Amino acid sequence: MTGHDHDHHHHDHEHSELSETELRVRALETVLTEKGYVDPAALDAIIQAYETKIGPHNGAQVVAKAWSDPAFKRSLLDDATKAVSTLGHVSRVGDHLVAVENTPQRHNMVVCTLCSCYPWEMLGLPPVWYKAAPYRSRAVKDPRGVLTDFGVSLPKDTEIRVWDSTAETRFLVLPMRPEGTDGWSEQQLAELVTRDSMIGTGFPKTPGA
Amino acid sequence: MNGVHDMGGMDGFGKVEPELNEPMFHAEWEARVLAMVRAMGAAGAFNIDTSRFYREMLPPHIYLSSSYYRKWLLGLEDLLIDKGYVATGEVAAGHALEAAKPLKRGKFRLDDVERIMVRGKFGRPAPAAAKFKAGDHVRAKNIHPATHTRLPRYARGHVGVIERDHGCQVFPDSAATESGENPQWLYTVVFDGAELWGPDADPTVKISIDAFEPYLEAA
Numbered sequence: 001m002t003g004h005d006h007d008h009h010h011h012d013h014e015h016s017e018l019s020e021t022e023l024r025v026r027a028l029e030t031v032l033t034e035k036g037y038v039d040p041a042a043l044d045a046i047i048q049a050y051e052t053k054i055g056p057h058n059g060a061q062v063v064a065k066a067w068s069d070p071a072f073k074r075s076l077l078d079d080a081t082k083a084v085s086t087l088g089h090v091s092r093v094g095d096h097l098v099a100v101e102n103t104p105q106r107h108n109m110v111v112c113t114l115c116s117c118y119p120w121e122m123l124g125l126p127p128v129w130y131k132a133a134p135y136r137s138r139a140v141k142d143p144r145g146v147l148t149d150f151g152v153s154l155p156k157d158t159e160i161r162v163w164d165s166t167a168e169t170r171f172l173v174l175p176m177r178p179e180g181t182d183g184w185s186e187q188q189l190a191e192l193v194t195r196d197s198m199i200g201t202g203f204p205k206t207p208g209a
Numbered sequence: 210m211n212g213v214h215d216m217g218g219m220d221g222f223g224k225v226e227p228e229l230n231e232p233m234f235h236a237e238w239e240a241r242v243l244a245m246v247r248a249m250g251a252a253g254a255f256n257i258d259t260s261r262f263y264r265e266m267l268p269p270h271i272y273l274s275s276s277y278y279r280k281w282l283l284g285l286e287d288l289l290i291d292k293g294y295v296a297t298g299e300v301a302a303g304h305a306l307e308a309a310k311p312l313k314r315g316k317f318r319l320d321d322v323e324r325i326m327v328r329g330k331f332g333r334p335a336p337a338a339a340k341f342k343a344g345d346h347v348r349a350k351n352i353h354p355a356t357h358t359r360l361p362r363y364a365r366g367h368v369g370v371i372e373r374d375h376g377c378q379v380f381p382d383s384a385a386t387e388s389g390e391n392p393q394w395l396y397t398v399v400f401d402g403a404e405l406w407g408p409d410a411d412p413t414v415k416i417s418i419d420a421f422e423p424y425l426e427a428a
Contacts, residue, residue, distance in 0.1 A: 021279055025238040027303040028286060029245060031295055034305035037252060038317045043244035045322040050243070051233060053326060094328025096375065113217030113361050115261055116277070121328065125243075127231050131277045133222040140217045140363060140416050141406055149225040160414045164217065166359045167395050167419035168331040169375055196227075 050125060059122035059172055060193035061087065063204075064186040066099075067177040077101055080172060084122075094121065096167075101174045102200070106159045109147075109200030110171045111139035117165035122172050123195055130199070140164055150201045173200040180207045210355055211362060213269040218363040218406070239278040246285050251325045253313025254294050258385035262357035263288040333392035335377040340394070340422055345371045347398060348428040349420060357385030360424040368428045369400040372417065380421055394422040 032038045062084055066073040076083040080099040097119060100108040112118065113136050118126040129135050138146050143160045147153065154160065163171045175197040181189060184207075196202030216222075234240045250260060264272070264284035272280060289295040296307040341347060349364040359381045375395040383391035399417045402410035 021282065022236070022238045024286075024300060025241050025282060027300045028282070028295075029241055030303055031299045031305050032245060032249070035294070035309035036316055037254070037294065037309065037312060038245065038248045039319060042317050042319045042322055043241060043248060045319055046244040046247055046325070047240040049322060049326050050240075095330050095332055096328075096378075098373075111217075113363075114215055114359060115264070121326075125233055127228065128235075128277065129225050129227050132225075133216055133219075133273070134225045137216040137219040137222045138225070142411070143414055144411060146225055150227060156413070158413060160411070161399075162414065162416045163397075164361065164416060164418045166361060167375070167381070167421070168328075168378060169395070169397070169419050170328075201227075 054121055055124035056122075056193075056195035056198065057190070058124075059119070059195070059198045060190040061186070062099075062122065062172070063174055063193045063198065064190035066174055067181075067189050068186050073174075076174070096169045097122070097172060098169055099172045099174050100161070100163065102176050104158070104176070106161055107154050107200065108161050108163060108171075108173045109139060109143055110163045110165060110173060111136060112165040113137070113140055114164075114166060117168075117170065119170035119172050122170075123198055127195075147201065150196065152202060173198050175204050178204050178206045210265060210357065211353055212265045213272050214265045215362050217361045234278075235276075242278045242282045242285070246281055247325055248317035248321075249285070249289065249294070249312075251321055252315065252317040254292060255288055256384050256387075257329070258357060258379075258381040259387065260284060260288060261381075262385040263291075265357065331378040333377050333379060333390060335394070336392060339374060341371050341374075341396060341425065341427075343371050343374065346428040347371055347396075347420075347425040349398070349418075349424055350426055352424070354382060356382070358382050358424075360420060361418060363405055364398075364400065364418050364420070367400055367404050369398040369404065369417075371396045372399045373397040375419065378421075380423070382421075382423070396420055396422070396425070398425070 033040055066076050072083060076099045080097040081095050084097060102108055116126055116131040118130060135146065140162050143162050165171060178192055192205040194202050194204060197204045246260060250257065264280050267280060267283055275283065286300060290297055293310050299306050346368055348368045349360060349366065351366040373396065377392040378395045380391040380393040383389050397417050398420045399415050402414035402416065405416060
């Protein structure tokens with residue numbers, strides 16, 4: 001193990017933490033490249049793939065389809081990996097995806113208290129708050145309080161189910177379809193689906209909002 | 210290990226602060242760190258559990274005061290040095306000083322990118338029948354492994370109900386220390402809020418964890 005006790009001394013001096021970090025990242029990449037471990041162009045391609053192929057638009061399409069197609073919704077809740085893999089237009093998904101349905105009786109919320117587990121293929125890379133201490137510490141103990149931080153309030157008697165992602169299972173919340181959307185196309189519906197509504201810290205947008 | 214990363218139920222970290230229109234990365238280096246971690250893992254330098262373990266082993270004050278990708282960077286450096294892929298001093302020098310150690314799957318190249326954009330498979334054939342089934346009452350064992358585990362402290366010693374069975378999967382506690390995949394049954398176990406947080410808990414709250422069979426005993 002290398003020690004990091006020296007770290008916090010550095011950034012008080014000539015460098016901000018950011019620039020010290022930046023130099024260190026460049027140095028590490030140079031070392032890995034010189035040693036023949038990685039091709040920097042492959043690193044560029046990984047970043048580009050994250051920037052273009054994954055994101056909440058994938059999850060939104062899945063949710064919109066579940067809202068429009070009862071058979072798809074059943075198969076999604078039964079085996080989300082299998083159901084999502086039948087949608088050619090959504091990026092491929094790995095194993096162990098579980099979709100959980102919000103109802104008037106029950107609201108689902110997803111957290112990873114131990115690190116940052118999150119359904120990347122469905123929602124993209126997690127936002128900073130999802131990976132940070134306030135959310136990770138409180139979501140399992142005081143989910144209503146956490147929802148208040150998001151401006152979300154639920155009826156007092158609604159059950160809140162918090163899913164702590166402690167293994168490789170990944171959870172996607174299927175929010176309730178907003179009222180006033182009868183006859184909407186999947187594409188129109190997908191525009192109402194927010195990232196936070198699929199984590200359980202928000203609701204879908206309402207028509208006209 | 211009972212580290213600061215095991216945050217469920219801790220107080221004092223303040224409000225959740227969502228950022229409006231948050232960018233995917235807040236600086237270019239964050240993206241480079243993400244890409245290096247994914248590439249070196251895919252090339253066979255480490256598995257995902259080992260990389261998590263190294264972030265957990267950062268000293269608590271560093272863990273708590275570093276940004277997310279800074280933790281990834283520090284964990285990656287320690288891991289690559291410990292496993293002999295990078296020599297001490299090479300990062301400070303900014304150049305390779307010693308010969309490379311061969312990677313299990315060889316250099317990470319452009320045509321490897323596509324395969325890493327789909328998550329790995331963690332399901333494995335079952336070495337034994339499952340001990341528990343949906344509806345069973347189980348207690349999360351009161352155990353405190355000194356190395357990586359995915360049983361959060363807040364659940365230990367408490368009784369919940371098996372809700373789902375996810376089949377047999379790679380056991381992180383073994384994989385993290387490179388002791389083999391040691392596949393174990395994995396279950397979703399649901400706890401009442403009051404069981405975890407006492408009589409003052411919100412009665413409408415239930416919490417589930419995904420728990421491997423060795424974490425559980427019949428209750």
